[in-house]
Amino acid sequence: MSSTIAIDAMGGDFGPQVTIPASLACLKANPDLKLIMVGDEAVLAELLTQALVDYKDRISIQHASQIVEMHESPQKALKNKKDSSMRVAINLVRDGIADASVSAGNTGALMATARFVLKMIPGIDRPAIISTMPSIFGHTHMLDLGGNVDCSAEHLYQFAIMGEEVVKAVENIDKPKVGLLNIGEEDMKGNGQVKAAAKLLENSALNYIGYVEGDSINAGHVKVDLIVTDGFVGNVALKSIEGAAKMIGSQLKASFSRNMFTKLAGFLAYPVLKSFRDSIDPRLYNGASFIGLRGLVIKSHGGADALAFETAIHLAEVEVAKDVTRKISEKVENALARREAV
Amino acid sequence: MSSTIAIDAMGGDFGPQVTIPASLACLKANPDLKLIMVGDEAVLAELLTQALVDYKDRISIQHASQIVEMHESPQKALKNKKDSSMRVAINLVRDGIADASVSAGNTGALMATARFVLKMIPGIDRPAIISTMPSIFGHTHMLDLGGNVDCSAEHLYQFAIMGEEVVKAVENIDKPKVGLLNIGEEDMKGNGQVKAAAKLLENSALNYIGYVEGDSINAGHVKVDLIVTDGFVGNVALKSIEGAAKMIGSQLKASFSRNMFTKLAGFLAYPVLKSFRDSIDPRLYNGASFIGLRGLVIKSHGGADALAFETAIHLAEVEVAKDVTRKISEKVENALARREAV
Numbered sequence: 001m002s003s004t005i006a007i008d009a010m011g012g013d014f015g016p017q018v019t020i021p022a023s024l025a026c027l028k029a030n031p032d033l034k035l036i037m038v039g040d041e042a043v044l045a046e047l048l049t050q051a052l053v054d055y056k057d058r059i060s061i062q063h064a065s066q067i068v069e070m071h072e073s074p075q076k077a078l079k080n081k082k083d084s085s086m087r088v089a090i091n092l093v094r095d096g097i098a099d100a101s102v103s104a105g106n107t108g109a110l111m112a113t114a115r116f117v118l119k120m121i122p123g124i125d126r127p128a129i130i131s132t133m134p135s136i137f138g139h140t141h142m143l144d145l146g147g148n149v150d151c152s153a154e155h156l157y158q159f160a161i162m163g164e165e166v167v168k169a170v171e172n173i174d175k176p177k178v179g180l181l182n183i184g185e186e187d188m189k190g191n192g193q194v195k196a197a198a199k200l201l202e203n204s205a206l207n208y209i210g211y212v213e214g215d216s217i218n219a220g221h222v223k224v225d226l227i228v229t230d231g232f233v234g235n236v237a238l239k240s241i242e243g244a245a246k247m248i249g250s251q252l253k254a255s256f257s258r259n260m261f262t263k264l265a266g267f268l269a270y271p272v273l274k275s276f277r278d279s280i281d282p283r284l285y286n287g288a289s290f291i292g293l294r295g296l297v298i299k300s301h302g303g304a305d306a307l308a309f310e311t312a313i314h315l316a317e318v319e320v321a322k323d324v325t326r327k328i329s330e331k332v333e334n335a336l337a338r339r340e341a342v
Numbered sequence: 343m344s345s346t347i348a349i350d351a352m353g354g355d356f357g358p359q360v361t362i363p364a365s366l367a368c369l370k371a372n373p374d375l376k377l378i379m380v381g382d383e384a385v386l387a388e389l390l391t392q393a394l395v396d397y398k399d400r401i402s403i404q405h406a407s408q409i410v411e412m413h414e415s416p417q418k419a420l421k422n423k424k425d426s427s428m429r430v431a432i433n434l435v436r437d438g439i440a441d442a443s444v445s446a447g448n449t450g451a452l453m454a455t456a457r458f459v460l461k462m463i464p465g466i467d468r469p470a471i472i473s474t475m476p477s478i479f480g481h482t483h484m485l486d487l488g489g490n491v492d493c494s495a496e497h498l499y500q501f502a503i504m505g506e507e508v509v510k511a512v513e514n515i516d517k518p519k520v521g522l523l524n525i526g527e528e529d530m531k532g533n534g535q536v537k538a539a540a541k542l543l544e545n546s547a548l549n550y551i552g553y554v555e556g557d558s559i560n561a562g563h564v565k566v567d568l569i570v571t572d573g574f575v576g577n578v579a580l581k582s583i584e585g586a587a588k589m590i591g592s593q594l595k596a597s598f599s600r601n602m603f604t605k606l607a608g609f610l611a612y613p614v615l616k617s618f619r620d621s622i623d624p625r626l627y628n629g630a631s632f633i634g635l636r637g638l639v640i641k642s643h644g645g646a647d648a649l650a651f652e653t654a655i656h657l658a659e660v661e662v663a664k665d666v667t668r669k670i671s672e673k674v675e676n677a678l679a680r681r682e683a684v
Contacts, residue, residue, distance in 0.1 A: 071528060108530075108531075135589060136588075136589050149525065149532060150533045150534060181578060183488055183573070183574055183577040183578060183581075188415055188450075190491060191491040191492045191574050194574075213577075213578075213581045214577070214578040214579065214580065214581030214583075214584070215581045215582065215585030215588065216585065217585055217586075218588065219585040219588040219589040219592070229578075232532075232533050233574065233578050235525040235556070236523060236525060236555075236556040236571075236575050236579050237578050237579060238556065239525075239556030239557045240556035240557065240560070240579040240583050241556075241582050241586040242556070242557045243556060243557030243559055243560035243561040243583075244559075244560045244561075244582075244583040244586040244590075245586055246478075246560065246561040247476065247477065247478050247560035247561040248590050250478055251621050251622055252594075252618050255615075255617050255618035255621065256611075256614055261613075262613075265610055265611040265613070266611070266614070268607055268610050269607040269610065269611040271604075272597050272598055272600075272607045276593060276598075279596075280589075280590055280593055
């Protein structure tokens with residue numbers, strides 16, 4: 001199935017330097033993919049001269065005169081950057097010209113813009129950010145990763161409903177196991193928000209398995225397909241894991257750099273260490289989806305390199321192919337109708 | 343300086359099997375240490391026959407007829423287990439017979455018992471759990487790790503005041519750098535609780551450096567000595583890091599177990615891999631202090647082995663030697679007097 005994705009070519013710490021090679025790699029890998037590169041036409045046309053020939057009919061440029069800065073406030077970006085590459089890319093999704101947009105730009109501005117331009121799916125109060133995390137069982141999906149910092153139990157319930165659809169579609173499983181992130185597995189544990197959300201999940205049609213703790217994200221004692229939490233806790237957990245991986249990686253490197261003998265051991269073990277490093281490469285987990293909106297927006301890490309950004313575009317391709325947005329809308333409509341019928 | 347520590351000999355997943363060898367190792371290492379082993383006298387006397395000879399005058403048994411189960415509710419433990427090893431050990435601290443107590447028992451019950459028996463330092467609303475986390479800069483201290491799941495900004499402020507005293511005493515530094523855990527470093531980021539706490543910290547005499555993100559726990563871009571957060575977020579971050587370390591460790595092992603060649607590489611690199619594993623050994627970070635109470639209680643991981651439990655006893659020795667409880671009390675008294683004078 002052919003899909004058209006709008007790329008915010010100017011976004012992120014590195015702009016076209018990263019977004020263009022990643023985009024070309026995706027075009028090469030998937031002959032059914034079409035890309036619209038959004039940004040300064042003069043800049044992009046020069047960088048894409050050859051690509052416009054090689055991938056004629058599959059790549060085009062959409063001009064946008066502004067760029068949202070990485071630390072610009074969402075409010076200012078919304079008000080003053082109506083012709084930003086980020087916003088124009090999302091407009092293309094709203095207008096049905098693109099099936100999804102991908103941006104490595106400022107998260108807050110991207111979320112505010114996506115919400116303003118695309119609007120919410122009726123019945124959902126707030127968009128959430130969902131992504132996959134590597135685990136000893138393969139990987140697990142988790143939301144919210146930072147979209148919402150003050151959530152009610154009802155919001156957590158809505159996140160679970162939406163997250164289930166994403167997991168079902170992307171993983172091709174019928175009844176994903178849903179866990180609620182808490183500080184213990186016993187009923188008595190947790191804060192008021194989590195206890196109230198647990199009640200809502202127990203009474204839902206979801207395959208709710210109960211509370212899970214922080215270690216379940218990467219290495220729990222049972223497999224869980226979807227972990228639900230609020231954006232504050234989810235973002236702290238995500239970044240704590242990034243920090244742990246970085247520290248462990250630097251200690252492993254230090255252990256092999258200590259002296260002649262350890263360096264020799266490192267040389268001999270190089271292929272193994274490389275395959276290990278590849279197996280935990282965070283670039284292969286880049287890309288988070290904003291869900292709950294009437295259109296698909298994928299956020300890449302701001303510091304993504306070309307391989308990482310390629311992963312984010314690939315995520316957009318998968319979610320377009322699986323029709324995730326439509327599935328969430330239908331699911332929410334049904335869940336609401338069931339509630340009203342009660 | 344001689345210190346006397348009451349050991350909950352029956353607590354944790356393994357009871358005397360772990361607490362006794364750990365205690366004997368500590369007695370051997372520190373000739374100024376005295377231990378009171380609290381638990382079933384008949385059981386302990388048999389296991390300690392030789393130790394009571396070897397360490398005459400330095401080890402004794404205090405009988406306690408009950409044991410708090412690992413999943414018993416704090417309320418039930420408080421009401422029905424008045425002669426538990428956990429409670430009797432804390433009674434010894436209250437009565438000035440021991441300088442601190444160490445337990446690997448059920449966290450909730452231990453916290454409730456410590457609070458009930460020892461009472462709070464005047465001016466502090468709630469006890470907090472503080473521990474050290476390894477980092478690329480050495481290590482950092484963090485609180486609260488699970489004592490309090492619904493915190494106000496004022497509670498976070500009190501945690502910072504108490505935590506600063508712990509870090510000053512234990513690390514021998516004058517002005518520890520204090521960071522507030524958030525989901526971004528910009529002022530606009532965060533939930534209401536964190537923003538209000540930031541105001542209190544900015545106006546305090548603390549060396550407050552601003553918001554830090556989850557990756558700052560293990561691998562931030564600047565060194566931070568103390569990270570302040572509420573018990574829900576702190577506990578999730580701690581366990582997320584545990585899970586990440588476990589997953590990475592298991593992937594490293596898998597990479598070296600893949601085939602004959604990788605196994606040979608692993609054999610050759612064994613000493614390096616072992617020194618790496620030792621450098622991130624979580625047992626060397628076992629032990630968290632309950633602070634804000636009128637007496638010192640150290641909580642060990644429930645699943646601790648003897649080496650890990652030994653680390654927790656050693657933490658108690660250090661905090662007794664540094665007179666942490668008295669320092670916190672004085673600091674809080676001064677901070678309150680200053681506030682009242684405003």
